[in-house]
Amino acid sequence: MAFEPPGDAVDTAFTRADPRGLSFENTFGGVPSFLRRRFTKDLGGVDLAITGVCFDQATSHRPGARFGPRAMRSASTLQPCYPPYGWGFDPLSTCHIIDYGDLAYDPGHLARFPEVLQAHIATILDAGAGALTLGGDHFITLPILRAYAARFGPLAVIQFDAHSDLWPEDDPARMDHGTMMYRAVQEGLIDPAHSVQVGIRTECPDYFGIHVIDAFDAHEIGPKAVAARIREIVGDCPCYLSFDIDALDPGFAPGTGTPVWNGLTPNQVAVILRALAGIRLQGADVVEVCPALDPTEATAIMGAHVGMELIALYTWALREGRA
Numbered sequence: 001m002a003f004e005p006p007g008d009a010v011d012t013a014f015t016r017a018d019p020r021g022l023s024f025e026n027t028f029g030g031v032p033s034f035l036r037r038r039f040t041k042d043l044g045g046v047d048l049a050i051t052g053v054c055f056d057q058a059t060s061h062r063p064g065a066r067f068g069p070r071a072m073r074s075a076s077t078l079q080p081c082y083p084p085y086g087w088g089f090d091p092l093s094t095c096h097i098i099d100y101g102d103l104a105y106d107p108g109h110l111a112r113f114p115e116v117l118q119a120h121i122a123t124i125l126d127a128g129a130g131a132l133t134l135g136g137d138h139f140i141t142l143p144i145l146r147a148y149a150a151r152f153g154p155l156a157v158i159q160f161d162a163h164s165d166l167w168p169e170d171d172p173a174r175m176d177h178g179t180m181m182y183r184a185v186q187e188g189l190i191d192p193a194h195s196v197q198v199g200i201r202t203e204c205p206d207y208f209g210i211h212v213i214d215a216f217d218a219h220e221i222g223p224k225a226v227a228a229r230i231r232e233i234v235g236d237c238p239c240y241l242s243f244d245i246d247a248l249d250p251g252f253a254p255g256t257g258t259p260v261w262n263g264l265t266p267n268q269v270a271v272i273l274r275a276l277a278g279i280r281l282q283g284a285d286v287v288e289v290c291p292a293l294d295p296t297e298a299t300a301i302m303g304a305h306v307g308m309e310l311i312a313l314y315t316w317a318l319r320e321g322r323a
Contacts, residue, residue, distance in 0.1 A: 023080040033099035043127035047095040052102035058139035058175040062257040068289035069134040071300035091315035121147035135287030142180040149189040156194035156237040160247035162260040164204035199247035227275030241284040255294025284310040
């Protein structure tokens with residue numbers, strides 16, 4: 001079935017009257033908010049705020065992820081005219097979802113960035129909404145987890161990634177996307193016993209009690225078994241999901257700063273995320289999309305689709321009173 005965009009369906013990121021519902025704006029025109037949600041700073045009655053963090057100054061290899069939020073917003077315009085396939089409900093019509101815009105920070109005052117980001121997320125949480133953050137490099141997850149832990153206590157974390165990001169770091173002022181999970185463990189922001197990393201395929205000397213389903217295991221046991229193991233580890237704990245796009249094989253998602261072969265396939269990721277319906281998801285992020293290295297826009301499209309699935313997971317939890 002084809003939808004005919006109404007004659008006034010343009011720039012609905014600003015003009016839409018109802019925050020809920022699908023969007024039939026031409027995919028190739030208009031201002032690309034994420035999934036054509038309304039751009040607003042009004043958090044009143046909001047269930048989920050999507051926000052971008054255009055930061056890549058903690059990158060250890062190829063930069064450019066600061067442009068990831070813009071690319072994923074543009075890629076997402078392909079999706080909001082239909083409910084996501086197979087979920088059986090429409091998250092965009094069920095929840096009050098907004099695009100809260102990007103974090104404003106001064107790149108000339110880099111040391112202030114973590115505090116500014118933590119406050120930004122805390123503002124969303126204090127309003128009673130959840131946050132879906134579009135990155136940006138993976139360091140941004142650390143200040144986000146600080147905001148979440150301040151409100152909810154230590155969370156279970158589900159991390160899709162090629163890298164553990166658990167390299168020891170003893171300098172609290174240093175920012176590195178390869179050390180943020182180590183810092184999160186050391187600061188008591190997460191519950192390692194109920195946390196899991198999926199898709200790992202680089203060396204790590206110490207996982208500090210976090211469970212690991214590496215890429216080889218994922219390929220061997222299959223996505224449904226991976227999801228079952230994740231559910232067993234996380235249990236009924238409130239959880240946060242962080243998706244580094246390099247969890248996917250670079251054949252599917254080349255636009256990222258630290259690609260590693262033998263990654264997960266889109267099919268595996270789709271099945272795993274769908275099978276996690278019912279977890280107590282409190283928030284999530286999609287990080288490390290680097291458009292300059294993404295000649296066909298495939299990576300941004302992957303990021304946008306992961307974002308939609310995370311919205312569906314959050315909506316499912318909200319409907320069950322578990323978000």
